[in-house]
Amino acid sequence: MTKLIIQIPCLNEAEDLPATLAALPRHVPGIDTVEYLVIDDGSSDDTAGIAARWGVHHIVRHRRNRGLAAAFQSGVREALAQGADVIVNTDADGQYEGADIALLVAPVLEGRADIVVGDRGVAKNAHFGGFKRRLQRLGSAAVRKLSATDITDAVSGFRAFSRDAAQRLTITTEFSYTTDMLIQAGRKRMAIASVPIRTHATPRPSRLFRSVPRFIMQTGVTMARAYTMYNPLRAFVGSGLVVALVGMVPLLRFVWFYLQGQGDGHIQSIVMGGALLVIGVLLCILGVLADLVAANRKLLEANLLEIRQLREKVDAQAKAFSDSSDEHPRRSATG
Template structure:
């Protein structure tokens, strides 16, 4: 199957059934920062699907990542019977907490990892459907799609931000992304063996790009999404700037020439064309200077050459690091 194919193949039902019966270790990673009022209910809800997961051949493990909470999040989680706990001494950001949790799950022998929010916005009963494409060997990465079953109307700024990042992720991964910022995602063993996200903030875009550039198959599954009643969202006005900067880091790691090389060529080409046009206008007597917009032309050419040089150097480094 083509990497990152969002379509579901239908041809091999007998093989899908046998795949789902194989024993597997499912780790649900729950990052939390000051979620004392909701964490016990989250753990209890996740525990309620243990029998369903067992019926699929899996064993359920709930792993809390305490991202420097200053309240009773840890105490409430332990009281609720969480299976595992990892703590950051200080708050490092959601991306860092997700990375810590996934790496810890991998170290504990996870075959599938589900990232799940600690704010009660997601429904644990969606998890079996979320991991089904992985169990049936139809996908390596599954994102929850919230917009068909959302229980409230998102604020306009959030809706516009989602549309922008969905379009950006679709452009970068060459396939349709209907919800690129969900709080519930599932990662299969193939992707877990290659997993790496460098940034401490927007984990969802980083994981999607990381999976794409590692040749993983991607799909989305409808999930429920409830309004937040406790805690505070990590989304702020800084989000677009930080998110885009971390997306650029991923692109520099995996496809430097595709982005920076093309951008450099375009800038250099535009600067060169402007230079030729303005020189021609000077010789035709239309202008009294050889180059009217010196700063613009020089700036475009320099920006283009620097971007192209960066792309070439980054690509050489990437090629040297390949096995």
């Protein structure tokens, strides 16, 4: 029995959620059971009540708003606990076409991909303005470089992933999971695919960020943080070498003037160059230490994955035993 759980992170989506739920598929080829999961991320409206009245199978509620990344992670944990074999994440604003979920899950079911990202065709999407198109293409190009993947729409929230991929991923950012997930998955050598999808216009502004500059800054910080976490040696040593090379410029300048017999008036070049050189060496040392920490993190992640899988086996055995006991109740002994 293959179970698909479609999760929808929500923040004050009582108005748009019914239409989104109505557009979701009830049956998907290759899937035996389709269930819905709504994560109410501290909404002040009746989002959770709407979800319950529409028959959503699972509802997770945050007492206060924690952000999209935390809502996504809560949804994944609940989906895994409910036995999902495939998880699909979509938005509540109706941007994505529910019928295209079948396209997303197909590569996962066929074993060709661990994660599938819906490609909105940013370059030609009529629902995006010119500036947004250029911004999305630039951001996706940066994520492709950092993650060593070939994903053309890095910030698309319409994506599917296998149970194994969900167990191995841990979102660390508080802003958005999209770029963090791709960089993490790419560096963990997961198979990532992209499929074209349809989109709809969303007249209301995004609730994820208040302004474009803020979005750019937060996304940039997320990308830098994720890349440094999974490539600390390259990040720190590369930065250290750049700083050291910059420090060599004033030192060479001093040597030049010293050989000309004019070294007395250029002591500041030694001070500046020496300081930059020391900083560069320290950054390289930090890179080595960070790489050792990263190696330890990999061991911890492997142990965490084994613990999760072992817990699932124990829970499954306990459930099977409970079901068996219900079907064949023990009779009390009589004297």
